[in-house]
Amino acid sequence: MLTLRSLIFTLGYNISGAFAGLIAVIIWPILPYSWRWQIVTCWNRFVMFWLRLCCGIRIEIIGEKHRDQYPCVVMAKHQSTWETMFLQYYFGPVSTILKKELLRIPFFGWGLASLRPIAIDRSNPVQALKDIKRKGIQRLQQGNNLLIFPEGTRIPVGKAGNYARSGADIAISAGVPIIAVAHNAGEYWPHKHLIKYPGTVRIVISEPITTEGKDRKQLTDDIKNWIEGEIAKMPPVRRNG
Numbered sequence: 001m002l003t004l005r006s007l008i009f010t011l012g013y014n015i016s017g018a019f020a021g022l023i024a025v026i027i028w029p030i031l032p033y034s035w036r037w038q039i040v041t042c043w044n045r046f047v048m049f050w051l052r053l054c055c056g057i058r059i060e061i062i063g064e065k066h067r068d069q070y071p072c073v074v075m076a077k078h079q080s081t082w083e084t085m086f087l088q089y090y091f092g093p094v095s096t097i098l099k100k101e102l103l104r105i106p107f108f109g110w111g112l113a114s115l116r117p118i119a120i121d122r123s124n125p126v127q128a129l130k131d132i133k134r135k136g137i138q139r140l141q142q143g144n145n146l147l148i149f150p151e152g153t154r155i156p157v158g159k160a161g162n163y164a165r166s167g168a169d170i171a172i173s174a175g176v177p178i179i180a181v182a183h184n185a186g187e188y189w190p191h192k193h194l195i196k197y198p199g200t201v202r203i204v205i206s207e208p209i210t211t212e213g214k215d216r217k218q219l220t221d222d223i224k225n226w227i228e229g230e231i232a233k234m235p236p237v238r239r240n241g
Contacts, residue, residue, distance in 0.1 A: 071174075
């Protein structure tokens with residue numbers, strides 16, 4: 001039954017994603033960004049609805065009031081595809097730091113490209129860091145939030161990766177606060193797995209973390225400790241799944 005429900009979800013996810021990507025291309029030269037991101041991220045909202053309908057995956061948000069801090073740098077745990085979908089609209093308008101290769105994916109990449117992401121070329125790490133900082137500050141000055149997954153790649157449930165300091169560096173340079181986000185989405189939407197498991201994704205949003213007068217290394221360490229500490233409090237659902 002789980003396989004059938006997951007297949008139905010995946011079918012709807014892919015078909016609706018292709019449609020959303022096509023819409024994004026059509027409206028890109030026509031509508032201003034303030035309208036465009038709201039229209040394109042309707043797909044993200046649909047995916048959350050479709051996920052609940054097909055797979056029984058719900059959402060519990062703790063600290064929802066803290067998301068009203070604009071602009072800010074959002075630093076989130078990276079376990080699954082779920083958070084890339086949810087955070088894109090929840091903290092919108094938001095510019096996401098992502099791999100350049102993602103923009104080449106038909107339909108899906110087109111939709112991403114229309115949302116003012118910051119695409120990095122991982123073949124040139126030094127230049128990538130410079131681009132992230134310059135464009136990140138620019139997006140914040142334009143009024144967008146900045147979404148970064150400091151671990152850089154998806155990390156298996158129960159594990160912690162190395163947290164890059166670029167998010168803290170940008171926030172300090174731009175003089176904006178950081179919002180840390182912990183969640184356990186990987187328990188229900190495992191990376192590179194067809195099966196989606198029913199249950200409730202718990203997402204915890206920190207209070208705005210001031211960056212004034214702080215060191216980027218210590219700030220990054222504090223954020224890592226907070227995120228991993230909050231995840232450790234969450235009950236294990238399927239650690240061995």
